[in-house]
Structures are given as structure tokens and as C-alpha cells.
Amino acid sequence: MFYDPRNQEHGLPHSPWTAIVVPRPIGWVSTLAADGTPNLAPYSFFNAVSGLPPFVMFSSASRKDSQANAEATGEFVVNIATWELRKAMNETSPGYDAGVDEFAIAGLDAVAGTNVAAPRVKQSPIAIECRYNKTVALVAENGTVASSSIIIGEVVGIHIDDRVLVDGQVDITKVRPLARLGYMDYCVVSESFAMKRPAARE
Ligand SMILES: Cc1cc2nc3c(=O)[nH]c(=O)nc-3n(C[C@H](O)[C@H](O)[C@H](O)COP(=O)(O)O)c2cc1C
Known part of the structure; x- marks a missing residue:
């Protein structure tokens, strides 16, 4: 099949788009509202x-x-977001009002960041602290402004739980990160393999 999303229907019961570029890692984004309320929500376009x-x-x-x-x-x-935290991650996804603390709803502990005031999820083995850099609006060639924007952050701190470090490397089978597939589907990274890059041919 082929379709041009600008002007053609895909003809399937559900859009295949989010099932194609997969797996998408799940960034579980924590922030502070201006009044200091912690906020937490999953984003798979991450x-x-x-x-x-x-x-x-x-x-x-x-x-x-x-x-x-x-x-x-x-x-x-x-x-x-990890396999162990999948239910908590899901509990933080409904569209709560801005004044709602999703950490409390999901029974998670909010720990102040080291280089940012925004909290991190204590239970997550990896947390990436970011300074907001810019928001990029997405405008199609025909001038249509997408409802989606890209939020870019510069990384200013990385927390790695020592328990997921083995011989100085992040052991992904200990992290077991969740990733999003299409529809209601997810996957989890529970195994990996290594492959050396070939040398360039002369
Ligand atoms: C696994 C998962 C991934 C999601 N990815 C996105 C995403 O990439 N972009 C988005 O706008 N919403 C996404 N959502 C929905 C948001 O998490 C949801 O709208 C949430 O209420 C937003 O919370 P906030 O208003 O506190 O940021 C996702 C939901 C789930 C469960």
C-alpha cells in the first residue's frame, strides 16, 4: 500500500503512522509549574x-x-520509563489539570534535581536534567501549522543508578527501558547484541 498523508486516506481501521517509526523511547518528563507544583507525564515523541x-x-x-x-x-x-515503572508511567498520562501532582497520583517520590530545580523520579534508574533551549514550531510546506511543537533541552546533568552499571557500562538489561509501539502496544528492551563496525574500504 502507499498513501500520501497530505491528501490521501490510509484506508486502514487505525492510522499506521505511529506503528512505523518504532520503537520510540519514552521520555517521562518532569517539570515544576510556576506555583511549584510538580508535574510528570510520558512523551514517546522523545x-x-x-x-x-x-x-x-x-x-x-x-x-x-x-x-x-x-x-x-x-x-x-x-x-x-522502565518495565518496573510501567504502571506508574501510565498513571501519570491522563490529562490532569495543571495544579495536579502526578508524582503523588502514581505513588512516586520527587527528588530535587542537582543542576535544575525541576524534580526527578527517584524510582527511575536514569534521569536527564535539562535546561530548556528552544521550542520549534512545525509548519508544513503548504503553510499548515502543526498542533505539535518540538521542545529542545540542553543536558546539564545525568543521574545513573549505580545498580545498572556493570563493568563501567550501563547494562540495559538491568534498566529494561520501555518503548512505545503503535496502537496500544509497548515493548521493553530486555536483551541486546554487539556488532563491531567494519573498517572503511580503501
Ligand atoms: C506512552 C505514552 C506516550 C505519550 N507520548 C506523547 C507524546 O509524544 N506527545 C504528546 O503530546 N503526548 C503524549 N502522550 C500523552 C501525554 O502523556 C498526556 O497528554 C499527558 O496528560 C500530558 O501531560 P502534561 O499536560 O502534564 O504534560 C503520551 C502518553 C503515553 C501513555
């Missing part, structure tokens, strides 16, 4: 987008609390 200096992005389908808080306070934290 990724690391630069090595050194490191930057991350998440994409918000409208101007949700995480985006608004990151823009207002200049900070956010991305916690890695």
Missing part, C-alpha cells in the same frame, strides 16, 4: 538528538503542561 554537547527533544501534540512549564521555568528532567 529522543536524544546530539552527542556532545548532548541535547534531547520531546514533541508535544498541543501546548500541554510539560511544555508550558519547561518554557516558563527554563528547566525539565527526562526520566527513563
Whole structure:
């Protein structure tokens, strides 16, 4: 099958789009509202987008609390959502009012960041502290402004639980990060393999 999403229906019962670029890591974004209320929500349009200096992005389908808080306070934290925390992650996803603390709803502990005031999830083995860098609006060639924007953060602190470090490396089978597939589906990284890069041919 082929379709052009600008002007053609896919003809399937559900859009295949979010089932195609997968798996998407789940950035569990924690922020502080201007009044100091902690906020936590999962974002699967999330990724690391630069090595050194490191930057991350998440994409918000409208101007949700995480985006608004990151823009207002200049900070956010991305916690890695894991298999063990899957239920708690899901409990933080309903669209609660801005004054609601999703840490409390999901029974999670909020720990103040080291280089940012935004809290991190104590139970997550990896947390990435970010300074808000910019918001990128997405505008199609025909001028249509997407409801989604990309929020970019510069990484200013990385927490790694010593328990997931083995011989100086992050052991991904101990982290067991969750990732989003299409529809209602998820996957979890529970095994890995190594492959050496070939040398360039002369
Ligand atoms: C696994 C998962 C991934 C999600 N990814 C996104 C996403 O990438 N972008 C988005 O706008 N909403 C996403 N959502 C929905 C938000 O988590 C939801 O709208 C949440 O209420 C936003 O909270 P906030 O207003 O506190 O930021 C996702 C939900 C789940 C369960």
C-alpha cells in the first residue's frame, strides 16, 4: 500500500503512522509549574538528538503542561520509563489539570534535581536534567501549522543508578527501558547484541 498523508486516506481501521517509526523511547518528563507544583507525564515523541554537547527533544501534540512549564521555568528532567515503572508511567498520562501532582497520583517520590530545580523520579534508574533551549514550531510546506511543537533541552546533568552499571557500562538489561509501539502496544528492551563496525574500504 502507499498513501500520501497530505491528501490521501490510509484506508486502514487505525492510522499506521505511529506503528512505523518504532520503537520510540519514552521520555517521562518532569517539570515544576510556576506555583511549584510538580508535574510528570510520558512523551514517546522523545529522543536524544546530539552527542556532545548532548541535547534531547520531546514533541508535544498541543501546548500541554510539560511544555508550558519547561518554557516558563527554563528547566525539565527526562526520566527513563522502565518495565518496573510501567504502571506508574501510565498513571501519570491522563490529562490532569495543571495544579495536579502526578508524582503523588502514581505513588512516586520527587527528588530535587542537582543542576535544575525541576524534580526527578527517584524510582527511575536514569534521569536527564535539562535546561530548556528552544521550542520549534512545525509548519508544513503548504503553510499548515502543526498542533505539535518540538521542545529542545540542553543536558546539564545525568543521574545513573549505580545498580545498572556493570563493568563501567550501563547494562540495559538491568534498566529494561520501555518503548512505545503503535496502537496500544509497548515493548521493553530486555536483551541486546554487539556488532563491531567494519573498517572503511580503501
Ligand atoms: C506512552 C505514552 C506516550 C505519550 N507520548 C506523547 C507524546 O509524544 N506527545 C504528546 O503530546 N503526548 C503524549 N502522550 C500523552 C501525554 O502523556 C498526556 O497528554 C499527558 O496528560 C500530558 O501531560 P502534561 O499536560 O502534564 O504534560 C503520551 C502518553 C503515553 C501513555
